[in-house]
Amino acid sequence: MAGQPAARPPEAERFVRDFARVWSAATPTGFSALFDPSIRLIAPLIPVTDGIRAAEAGFADLLGLLPDLAAEVHDWAPTADGVIIDHVFRGTLGRHRVCWRG
Secondary structure, eight states: OTTOOOOOOHHHHHHHHHHHHHHHTOOTTTTGGGSOTTOEEOOTTSOOEESHHHHHHHHHHHHHHSTTOEEEEEEEEEETTEEEEEEEEEEEETTEEEEEEO
16 A cells, blocks of 8 residues: 555564664674675774674774774665664764764
């Protein structure tokens, strides 16, 4: 029916909820349970990584730069093979508060 929002599958809702929880208190290994072992992570401020251990090292580097980095989820939508998550990152880089949309 036109105008109806797309159905949000329970497994996608669970992933978004876990994504939000992990980003509320980020640690280098906090994301690992969300990843497939063959993850290829392409993210700002860190090199492209392949595999969970490399992703954890990338997050450790990122959190070394922005130790209080957190993300707030604003909305999300299911896709054919996952989800798109609209969120905003906030943290401190040196003495400056920074934010950007993810």
